[in-house]
Amino acid sequence: MSKTYYDPSDLRKFGKITDWSKDLGEKFFEYYGKVFEEGALTAREKSLIALAVAHTEQCPYCIDAYTKDGLQRGITKEEMMEAIHVGAAIKSGATLVHGVQMMNKVNKLDM
Amino acid sequence: MALKSLKKRNNSLANSKRQLEILSNGIFKSGELPTFKESVSSTNQFPIKSKPLEILQINLGYMCNQVCAHCHVDAGPDRQEIMTKETMQQCIDVIKKTSAHTLDLTGGAPEMNPNFEWFVEEASKVGIKDFIVRSNLTIITSNKKYNHLPEFFKKHNVHVVSSMPHWTQGKTDKQRGNGVFSKSIEALEMLNAVGYGMPNSKLKLDLVYNPSGAFLPGNQMGLETKFKKALKEDFNIKFHNLFAITNLPISRFLDYLIASENYEDYMTELVDAYNPEAVKNVMCTNTISVSWDGWLYDCDFNQMLNLKVASESKHISTFNEELLSNRTIITSQHCYGCTAGTGSSCQGAVV
Numbered sequence: 047m048s049k050t051y052y053d054p055s056d057l058r059k060f061g062k063i064t065d066w067s068k069d070l071g072e073k074f075f076e077y078y079g080k081v082f083e084e085g086a087l088t089a090r091e092k093s094l095i096a097l098a099v100a101h102t103e104q105c106p107y108c109i110d111a112y113t114k115d116g117l118q119r120g121i122t123k124e125e126m127m128e129a130i131h132v133g134a135a136i137k138s139g140a141t142l143v144h145g146v147q148m149m150n151k152v153n154k155l156d157m
Numbered sequence: 158m159a160l161k162s163l164k165k166r167n168n169s170l171a172n173s174k175r176q177l178e179i180l181s182n183g184i185f186k187s188g189e190l191p192t193f194k195e196s197v198s199s200t201n202q203f204p205i206k207s208k209p210l211e212i213l214q215i216n217l218g219y220m221c222n223q224v225c226a227h228c229h230v231d232a233g234p235d236r237q238e239i240m241t242k243e244t245m246q247q248c249i250d251v252i253k254k255t256s257a258h259t260l261d262l263t264g265g266a267p268e269m270n271p272n273f274e275w276f277v278e279e280a281s282k283v284g285i286k287d288f289i290v291r292s293n294l295t296i297i298t299s300n301k302k303y304n305h306l307p308e309f310f311k312k313h314n315v316h317v318v319s320s321m322p323h324w325t326q327g328k329t330d331k332q333r334g335n336g337v338f339s340k341s342i343e344a345l346e347m348l349n350a351v352g353y354g355m356p357n358s359k360l361k362l363d364l365v366y367n368p369s370g371a372f373l374p375g376n377q378m379g380l381e382t383k384f385k386k387a388l389k390e391d392f393n394i395k396f397h398n399l400f401a402i403t404n405l406p407i408s409r410f411l412d413y414l415i416a417s418e419n420y421e422d423y424m425t426e427l428v429d430a431y432n433p434e435a436v437k438n439v440m441c442t443n444t445i446s447v448s449w450d451g452w453l454y455d456c457d458f459n460q461m462l463n464l465k466v467a468s469e470s471k472h473i474s475t476f477n478e479e480l481l482s483n484r485t486i487i488t489s490q491h492c493y494g495c496t497a498g499t500g501s502s503c504q505g506a507v508v
Contacts, residue, residue, distance in 0.1 A: 089376075090379070115375075117372045118373060118374060119375040120383055122327070122328065
């Protein structure tokens with residue numbers, strides 16, 4: 047396969063989004079950087095949250111980035127997998143909780 | 158994990174010329190990535206010149222009881238290169254007259270040199286300010302004849318710097334071999350027991366962390382906090398500082414990078430993280446590295462690549478600090494490892 051929608055090397059070019067909208071791009075990266083600073087949550091905790099969200103969003107760039115970020119912080123593979131399960135549990139829970147809406151509708155319509 | 162050195166396996170990467178070829182060709186020859194010289198020139202810092210000598214680092218030999226996957230020395234039990242007592246005496250003569258305030262013994266496992274203890278006793282008499290021995294920890298418990306080392310180090314006020322790639326067994330053993338973690342913990346307990354690493358203790362115990370794969374070390378302070386908390390909670394072990402060191406793309410780590418198809422990505426990451434501030438403090442500018450056979454190098458990595466100092470004084474037998482001062486540091490693309498992010502040295506980050 048010669049062409050794909052995703053190219054791993056595009057991650058390095060992320061900063062270039064600023065080229066076509068300097069002000070908004072810079073504001074985004076400033077915000078992004080600030081979010082991941084040590085705060086009420088540690089940078090390590092934020093990295094694990096980012097990894098879980100990267101999976102629920104199914105963003106390959108984010109998965110590459112926050113897997114490496116986790117390794118750099120000494121986060122173990124067991125911790126990473128547990129974080130992903132948290133994301134997966136919320137995803138599946140979010141699907142299933144809509145089952146109540148289905149049940150409500152059935153109960154209303156069905157004799 | 159291979160149990161033999163690259164040299165024993167007749168691997169082409171045991172040859173320093175082959176390593177230098179790889180580091181100069183490919184993505185650097187095609188212009189995809191700038192060479193180290195180009196990057197340093199772009200920030201007007203080329204050539205890098207040495208400053209007054211502060212650290213004399215002596216490699217007592219490449220023999221080691223471990224065969225770590227990332228080892229830049231290609232050390233192991235099968236390596237026979239060991240410093241002779243005659244060369245050691247030449248080192249002592251230099252230590253007596255040098256202005257360096259730090260003496261740093263490394264290897265291999267320096268303790269495996271049969272004249273190691275004699276050398277430490279003689280060198281400690283000179284009264285150098287900071288006397289470091291880089292111990293892999295497991296050597297202390299590997300054989301009864303080494304069990305007394307914590308007491309021996311204490312007697313000579315040696316500053317112990319030990320390798321510890323992670324606070325968990327899985328990651329440690331993967332990099333350094335099965336059983337290394339539990340043996341290291343045992344050795345740390347022995348060092349703590351004689352006073353090493355205790356808060357306010359003059360017996361300094363520092364740990365060296367280097368990543369267990371193709372990624373850069375994270376923030377040194379953050380890692381130190383995590384190491385301290387985990388080792389204290391799990392084993393009641395204490396230590397002073399953690400040095401986070403970047404793996405340089407040479408020898409066994411280069412072999413790993415190529416075999417795992419991580420070489421280009423890793424070099425790209427190092428180049429992207431190039432930091433001119435780190436260039437100002439790279440260790441080669443205040444260090445002389447002495448090989449087991451007495452040759453002089455800008456650093457331990459250049460020693461392994463057989464890149465001798467650019468000076469008329471090239472050997473410990475003709476050591477001349479004046480001739481070595483303000484020399485031009487020999488560089489290649491492996492040097493990106495010491496200038497990435499917050500930089501890397503045998504004392505950890507430099508920025």
